[in-house]
Amino acid sequence: MPDSSSVPPETVAVRPAPTPQQLALKRQYPTAFDLRERARRRLPNFAFEYADGGAGADNGIKRNWNALDAVEMVPRYGRVVSPPSADTTIFGKPYAAPIGIAPIGGPGTAFPGAETYLAHAAQAVKVPYTLGLLSGIDIERAAEIAPDVLWLQLYRFSKNDHKIGLDLVRRAQEAGVNVLVLTVDTPTRTTRPREVKSGIMNPFKLTMRLRLDAMRSPHWMRSLGRNGIPRFTSLAPYMEPGIDLAKASAFIRRESGGAFTWDEIKLYRDKWDGPLVLKGVMHPDDAERAVESGLDGIFVTNHGGRQIDALPAPIDVLPEIATRVGGKCTVLYDSGLRSGVDAARAVALGAEAAFAGKSFLWSLGALGDRGPAHLIDVYIDDICATMGQLGCRNIEELRGVITRHPGAYTVADFTSAQ
Ligand SMILES: Cc1cc2nc3c(=O)[nH]c(=O)nc-3n(C[C@H](O)[C@H](O)[C@H](O)COP(=O)(O)O)c2cc1C
Structure with missing residues (x-):
């Protein structure tokens, strides 16, 4: 633990006292899993399966949870820690906590209007919101709603020398996006059995089965009525006008795919004037290569167990990666x-910060537009309480907490596997 005398005094804006409505929500849904159970009951089956399902038999998801549960932290006592502050700085910008919203493609399938509600909640509290490229609001609209906290995620659109990809970079720059994230961990398309069994097709098609399923959920239908059928709005300028959802989905399948190569990453590095992050890094050598390629940050993640369920839990590879590149780039976590x-x-x-995907969709499924703000609140309260319990007054001190981590990969594990 760092020497407490070197830590500056608390400088954090006090969070406003909770309203009676917020307190009532906290009593009813004190955890993310409470929201998950309500979402399961309130959403159409396909929407919940899309939001909640993983690759294979969900073993990657379970591994992620179990690996996190296995990490222990040792408290230190003897000084006043109340109230701890979760304020932090990422890429030079202040945020209310080291907690962010991970990019989610097609979130409107899980809950129509999801992007708008997530962007508003993140901006109000000042936590990072990463707009998934395949979203129902475009980059420009997201930047209007969430100017202080907007990050943008891109997939690889490589045709015609990355014409679409680099135009998206230009638009992101003009719109004032704060951080650009390149997702690298989807080199091939994989299937999620729960999604397939629920009737979702790729390319997406609004079948009679999905319509009937949707009609069983007044909660989802009300939000559809307010927000309209989810579309891939950021990509609309590159498609024929008025294209339907099935054709738009086929367009994306045709135009995108594969993982960015190191050469391509340099191309984006040259064009993007701002923090650039590579999402999907799971090996320390790739982390080092990312630093050499001029990236400012990496996301250590296995895509929340959605791509393949044979990957290690990212929390288990995080310490080794952070040791290798922590001083040279910003290490972010999700899953x-x-x-x-x-x-x-x-x-x-x-x-530096941890992001969440599925749980934000659970929050929308459970509580609609009130969900994301409630979940952010729950997460921030919880990290503050945890810090207090551990004897940390601020995030800097949390970084120095002693951990026991039985699942941690070592350098030897990585090299012997080669
Ligand atoms: C429905 C859904 C769609 C996702 N779409 C994307 C995407 O378009 N791009 C991306 O980089 N990650 C995507 N992700 C992965 C998240 O960004 C994040 O890595 C993952 O959800 C974190 O794990 P968690 O869901 O356990 O919190 C998606 C996740 C979900 C649940």
Whole structure:
């Protein structure tokens, strides 16, 4: 633990006292899993399966959760820690906590209007919101809603010398996006059995089965009525006008795919004037290569167990990666986050911040537009309580907490596997 005398005094804006409505929500849905159970009951089956399902038999998801649960943190006592502050700085910008919203493609399938609600909630509280490229609001609209906290995720659109990809970079720059994220961990398309069994097709098609399923959920239908059928709005300028959802989905399948190569990453590095992050790094050598390629940050993640369920849990590879590149780039974490305790674990093991995907969709499925703000609140309260319990007054001190981490990969594990 760092010497407490070197830590500056608390400088954090006090969070406003909770309203009676917020308190009532906290009593009813104190955890992300409470929201998950309500979402399961309130959403159409396909929407919940899209939001919640993983690759294979969901073993990657379970591994992510179990690996987080196995990380222990040792408290220190003897000084006043109340109230701890979760304020932090990422890429030079202040945020209310080291907790962010991970990019989610097609979130309107899980809950129509999801992007708008997530962007508003993140901007209000000042936590990072990463707009997935395949979203129902475009980059420009997202930047209007969430100017201080907007990050943008891109997939690889490589045709015609990355014409679409680089135009998206230009638009992101003009719109004032704060951080650009290149996703690298989807080199091939994989299937999620729960999604397939629920009737979702790729390319997407609004079949009679999905319509009937949707009609069983007044909650989802009300939001559809307010927000309209989800579309891939950021990509609309590159498609024929008025194209339907099935054709738009086929267009994306045709135009995108594969993982960015190191040469391509340099191309984006040259064009993007701002923090650039590579999402999907799971090996320390790739982390080093990312630093050499001029990236400012990496996301240690296994895509929340959605791509393949044979990957290690990212929390288990995080410390080794952070040791190798922590001083040279910003290490971010996602996969399996269900609480502020999980976020604290990731920070204690070397991440600057921890992001969540599925749980934000659960929050929308459970509570609609009120969901994301409630979940952010739950996460921030929880990380503050965790810090207090551990004897940390601020995030800097949390980084120095002693951990026990039985699943941690070592350098030898990585090299012997080669
Ligand atoms: C429905 C859904 C769609 C996703 N779409 C994308 C995407 O378009 N791009 C991306 O980089 N990650 C995508 N992700 C992965 C998340 O960014 C993140 O890595 C993952 O959800 C974190 O794990 P968690 O869900 O356990 O919190 C998606 C996740 C979900 C749940």
